[in-house]
Amino acid sequence: MAIIAKPVRGDPAQEKAWLGAIAQGDHRAFEALYKEFAPRVFRFVVRMIRDESKAEEVVNDVMVEIWKNAGLFEGRSSASTWILSIARFRALNAVRGKKLDTTDIDEATNIADGQEGLAEITDRYAQRKLLKTAIEHLSQAHREVLELTFFHGLNCKEIAQIVERPENTVKTRMFHAKKRLAPILEGMGLAGAA
Amino acid sequence: MNKDEAKNLLPWYAVGALEDDEAQAVEVFLNISPELQQELAQLRVLGDAVAEVGEDEPVFRSELINDALARIETVEQVKPTRTPIVEASMKAQEGGFIAWLRDTLVGGWQESPGGARLAMVVQFGFILALGVVLLTPTGMDVPPGPADGGVLVGADGAPGQGPEITLSFNPDVTVGAMMDVINDIGGQIVAGPSTQGIYTVRLTDADEQQLNEIVAKLREDTTAIRFVRKKRDN
Numbered sequence: 001m002a003i004i005a006k007p008v009r010g011d012p013a014q015e016k017a018w019l020g021a022i023a024q025g026d027h028r029a030f031e032a033l034y035k036e037f038a039p040r041v042f043r044f045v046v047r048m049i050r051d052e053s054k055a056e057e058v059v060n061d062v063m064v065e066i067w068k069n070a071g072l073f074e075g076r077s078s079a080s081t082w083i084l085s086i087a088r089f090r091a092l093n094a095v096r097g098k099k100l101d102t103t104d105i106d107e108a109t110n111i112a113d114g115q116e117g118l119a120e121i122t123d124r125y126a127q128r129k130l131l132k133t134a135i136e137h138l139s140q141a142h143r144e145v146l147e148l149t150f151f152h153g154l155n156c157k158e159i160a161q162i163v164e165r166p167e168n169t170v171k172t173r174m175f176h177a178k179k180r181l182a183p184i185l186e187g188m189g190l191a192g193a194a
Numbered sequence: 195m196n197k198d199e200a201k202n203l204l205p206w207y208a209v210g211a212l213e214d215d216e217a218q219a220v221e222v223f224l225n226i227s228p229e230l231q232q233e234l235a236q237l238r239v240l241g242d243a244v245a246e247v248g249e250d251e252p253v254f255r256s257e258l259i260n261d262a263l264a265r266i267e268t269v270e271q272v273k274p275t276r277t278p279i280v281e282a283s284m285k286a287q288e289g290g291f292i293a294w295l296r297d298t299l300v301g302g303w304q305e306s307p308g309g310a311r312l313a314m315v316v317q318f319g320f321i322l323a324l325g326v327v328l329l330t331p332t333g334m335d336v337p338p339g340p341a342d343g344g345v346l347v348g349a350d351g352a353p354g355q356g357p358e359i360t361l362s363f364n365p366d367v368t369v370g371a372m373m374d375v376i377n378d379i380g381g382q383i384v385a386g387p388s389t390q391g392i393y394t395v396r397l398t399d400a401d402e403q404q405l406n407e408i409v410a411k412l413r414e415d416t417t418a419i420r421f422v423r424k425k426r427d428n
Contacts, residue, residue, distance in 0.1 A: 023274040027388075030266065034259050042254035052252045059254065060262045067266045071274035131243045150244035155211035156203070171202045178205075178240070185236045 010036055015079035023071035034063055037083055040152065044084060045091045047147060048140065058094050062087045081158040084148070088162055131184045142177040145170055195219040201230060208237040260421040264360050267388055268425070356398040357405045358384065361412060361422040362391045375418055379408045394425065 015036070021029035038059050045062075046055035065086055073082055135143065141163075148159045160167040195216075200223040206212050207220045224230045359381075363372055376383065376395060386393035397405060405424060412422040 023271070025271060027263070027266075031259065031263070034262060035256075038256075038259070038262075039254040043251070046251060056255065056258055060258055060265065063262045064265050064269055067262075067271065068269050069272050071272045128243065128246075131239070132247050135243060135247050146240070146244050149205050149209060149211070150241040153209045153211055155206050158211075174205055175202070178236070181240065182236075185239060 010080075012078050012080070016075055019066070019070045019073045019075075019079055019082075022067060023073070030063075030067055033066070033079075038063060041083065041087045043151070044147065045087055047143070048088070048091045049095045051095075054094055055091075058087065058090045062090050065090070077161055078154075078158060080152060080154060081161050084152065084154075085162045127184070127187060130187075131181065134181055134184055138177055138180065142173050142180075145173040146177055149174070195223075197223050197227060197230070200224070201233060204230065204233055205237055208234060208241060260362075261423070264392060264421065264423055267360065267392060356396050356400050357402075358394050358396050358425040359405070359409060359412075359422055360386075360392050360394050360425055362387075362393065362420045363418055364420050367418045371418055375412070375415070379412070391420075 015033070018029045018033040018036075022033065041062055042055055042059045045058045046052055049055060049058075062083065066083060073079070077085075135146065138146070144163060145159060148154045148162060154162070156167050156170050159170045163170065200220045203212060203216060203220055204224075207217055207224075210217075212220065224234065363375075379395075379397060380400070381395040381397050384394050384396045397408060400408065409422055409424060412419050
């Protein structure tokens with residue numbers, strides 16, 4: 001079976017090597033890691049807090065924290081997990097007291113349900129657009145699991161570490177996210193059992 | 195693993211994030227279950243859609259790296275705790291050098307014929323003798339002065355008081371042009387360049403308003419200046 005999708009995950013061994021070098025004050029390793037991770041961290045954070053300029057601040061705060069604490073990274077998790085955990089913590093702190101974009105998950109279904117004659121939308125582009133809109137209207141917690149899986153290419157255990165929830169919770173969130181999106185996917189001719 | 199467990203793991207199978215044994219177990223069910231095959235087809239579309247969702251969103255500005263590089267200059271790193279990662283990194287560096295030394299000296303020596311080995315010993319002795327002669331003091335000191343080899347070097351701990359800025363120059367800026375910029379603002383290099391080419395420049399006796407005007411002026415000079423900012427501890 002072919003592996004599908006196209007997560008951005010890089011080379012885990014290289015990423016750990018960068019962190020090891022950064023711990024010893026290697027600026028070039030920091031630059032390399034920054035170029036690899038800053039855009040990923042930015043996407044993750046901006047999708048959480050919906051504030052571009054604050055997200056930029058968070059990214060650099062995260063990268064400086066990596067520089068400072070790389071010597072504490074023990075390699076028991078992947079570099080991606082460690083870095084995105086820091087990013088999530090920083091992002092939540094940045095918007096402390098402000099309600100995150102946590103649209104009720106039912107809205108995703110409403111978007112699907114609200115499309116009269118969904119099954120009749122045969123235009124591929126329109127279907128795709130509808131699916132993306134529905135993903136954006138999932139709750140932050142459900143969207144986060146989709147994002148960390150399909151964009152960042154992380155496994156269930158890594159996601160559980162980042163969101164600080166048990167693995168089963170991650171699986172449950174994935175299940176519900178798929179279930180909410182199922183009507184749209186089925187409308188695209190992809191009947192399934194989500 | 196049963197079929198339901200395989201189904202639960204399918205999203206992570208889809209992105210290649212499962213361990214080999216888990217992936218193989220999922221494939222066992224995938225090969226015999228049309229339902230799971232259908233689910234995988236859905237995940238393919240879903241995965242692509244998730245990746246595309248951010249395409250309309252703001253893009254990260256790569257120039258922000260300059261700010262991060264300036265900030266790490268002022269941050270004290272937590273000392274490495276000899277974690278496995280640090281150990282591996284140190285060994286890789288040591289191992290690389292030792293391997294190179296071994297390959298260069300021992301490997302080359304063993305592969306060389308007897309006559310060549312003798313010639314190498316004579317050459318080594320000659321280089322050693324030359325080094326001794328050149329390094330022996332002759333009473334002539336090199337006069338102190340500004341570096342003239344294309345590198346602008348700061349004098350750490352230069353006297354005087356005033357606010358400080360950090361700045362770096364574009365790669366094609368000459369030493370003379372750098373000096374012109376620093377002289378124009380009445381500055382004095384007190385540290386640098388760092389490994390990133392960042393200088394710390396003291397603006398002797400400048401007040402806050404003058405400091406702001408100088409920083410604003412330097413920011414306009416994009417042909418020479420890569421970035422400039424006030425030091426945090428001013």
